[in-house]
Amino acid sequence: MLNYVYILQQEGHDMLYYFAALLTAALILFLSQPRSPVNRWAAIFLVFSSIGGLVDELRASGHSGWANAVEFMNLTITPYAVVVFCMVYSGLPVKRRLLAALKGILLLPIVATAAFTPFSPELELHYGWLLAWALPYYSGSCVLLIVSLLRERSPGKRKNRLITTAIFVPTLLSVLIFIYIAKAWYPEFEFFEYVSYFLIYSFVVGVLSVFVYGVLGFRLRIERDPLDDTMKAVTQGTRLLNHTLKNELGKIAVSADNLRRALPREDELSGQSLRIISDSADHMLEMVDRIHSRTKDIVLNMQVCRLDLIVDECVRRHRELLERGAIQVRTEYRIRPTLLCDPVHLAEAIGNLLTNAAEAMRDGGEIRVTLAAGKKGANAILSVMDTGTGIPKEALPRIYDPFFSTKGSSRNFGLGLSYVYQVMRKSGGTISVKSRVGEGTSVELHFPLGASKGEKG
Numbered sequence: 001m002l003n004y005v006y007i008l009q010q011e012g013h014d015m016l017y018y019f020a021a022l023l024t025a026a027l028i029l030f031l032s033q034p035r036s037p038v039n040r041w042a043a044i045f046l047v048f049s050s051i052g053g054l055v056d057e058l059r060a061s062g063h064s065g066w067a068n069a070v071e072f073m074n075l076t077i078t079p080y081a082v083v084v085f086c087m088v089y090s091g092l093p094v095k096r097r098l099l100a101a102l103k104g105i106l107l108l109p110i111v112a113t114a115a116f117t118p119f120s121p122e123l124e125l126h127y128g129w130l131l132a133w134a135l136p137y138y139s140g141s142c143v144l145l146i147v148s149l150l151r152e153r154s155p156g157k158r159k160n161r162l163i164t165t166a167i168f169v170p171t172l173l174s175v176l177i178f179i180y181i182a183k184a185w186y187p188e189f190e191f192f193e194y195v196s197y198f199l200i201y202s203f204v205v206g207v208l209s210v211f212v213y214g215v216l217g218f219r220l221r222i223e224r225d226p227l228d229d230t231m232k233a234v235t236q237g238t239r240l241l242n243h244t245l246k247n248e249l250g251k252i253a254v255s256a257d258n259l260r261r262a263l264p265r266e267d268e269l270s271g272q273s274l275r276i277i278s279d280s281a282d283h284m285l286e287m288v289d290r291i292h293s294r295t296k297d298i299v300l301n302m303q304v305c306r307l308d309l310i311v312d313e314c315v316r317r318h319r320e321l322l323e324r325g326a327i328q329v330r331t332e333y334r335i336r337p338t339l340l341c342d343p344v345h346l347a348e349a350i351g352n353l354l355t356n357a358a359e360a361m362r363d364g365g366e367i368r369v370t371l372a373a374g375k376k377g378a379n380a381i382l383s384v385m386d387t388g389t390g391i392p393k394e395a396l397p398r399i400y401d402p403f404f405s406t407k408g409s410s411r412n413f414g415l416g417l418s419y420v421y422q423v424m425r426k427s428g429g430t431i432s433v434k435s436r437v438g439e440g441t442s443v444e445l446h447f448p449l450g451a452s453k454g455e456k457g
Helices: 002-032 037-060 064-090 096-115 127-151 155-185 192-212 218-262 268-295 307-317 319-324 343-359 393-398 416-426
Strands: 303-306 327-333 338-341 365-373 379-386 430-436 440-448
Touching (some): 002 037, 037 064, 064 096, 064 155, 127 155, 218 268, 303 307, 303 343, 307 319, 307 327, 307 338, 307 343, 307 365, 307 379, 319 327, 319 343, 338 343, 343 365, 343 440, 416 430
Antiparallel strands (some): 303 338, 365 379, 379 440, 430 440
8 A cells, every 4th residue: 555655656756747847848949939939839739738747736735626627728738739839830831811710720629628528526528529639639740740841851941840750749649649549448547657758758859959950949049149148248348448438539539629729820730630630539439339339238129010111211221322332222022021020220230231232242233132921931031132242151150250241341340240130139030141252142031920920012
């Protein structure tokens, strides 16, 4: 009898570890990219999977009502969250409205199950009915993952999908077999011992893959953390430099102005020298202000904006610069997405891309600005392509580094792409750059579908 009690206690502890591990994984995925629909649904799936570990503990502590509710949510909402996650992750070629309708339709079996399930005094789930709709949810999820893997053509994305499929499919099938199918035949079946082996497998493969290859975008955050630390250090340094230099340059400018007034009018040589000192001080003050504005921490004021209108305004503002450099700008809006963004910082970021493109085409050229939907409508993509000199292959890994520049211009501080990267990261998007020497550069700003609503242009 004592051995039996010990086994029950040990299983209770194991279920709490199960709850803690899945909940931690859900938090990591959500916090790594909170604006990503894929990460949000993966987190929801893991949260409702994790709460199954609380059922025995709640019953043991006398909270049977809560235990019944938690068990019901665990067994019904988890398959729903799984299939929606796989639909979003696989990039089904369906319109947003149809996808939203599918999500609503897939909720109906949960509502029907809740309507016909007694919760008190004991939870009386009909496991045969539960299996009837959970089976296609779980098996369909596995099919979606495998099909999306087979259809992927990009080597990098294919590797990511392979890892995700290897993590999820075995565990989803084990849950289907040892929980839903087993419960339908043997309601008293104790499933956790069998499922736990697959959970351990998924956890180990997931942790290793995050650090080696990256899963669901999490590795990107780890890779970019050094840049975040660098930007923080640069921000602190330039803040101090800005304060010190402005004070000292202000003294120089005032002193030069006072001396110039005190000089006799006939002393033109001294007056000219003082004007040079004053102009140099003003120029240095302008440079300090520009550097400080590009390196200070960005705080976004998020608003609902039309991206095509922001682009039009940026092109208009830079029209004189572009015409002076004999540069033509062509815009093509295949979609006209509405974004939740900071219009001021986003406009400044786009302006940086136009300026960079113009500086790469000293003898004139063409800039193509395109707004289009990403693959299978997963995101909105703003691309700025030029026909300039291009970036050497060995320089591409450093293009986001503060103060790194391939241009020899004294007015270029190498802060443009660092700033654009920071704006996109804080907006929930990403930036990618492709370039070839002698052919030009293409910069793409990717806005996740969760942060945008595409309208065909």
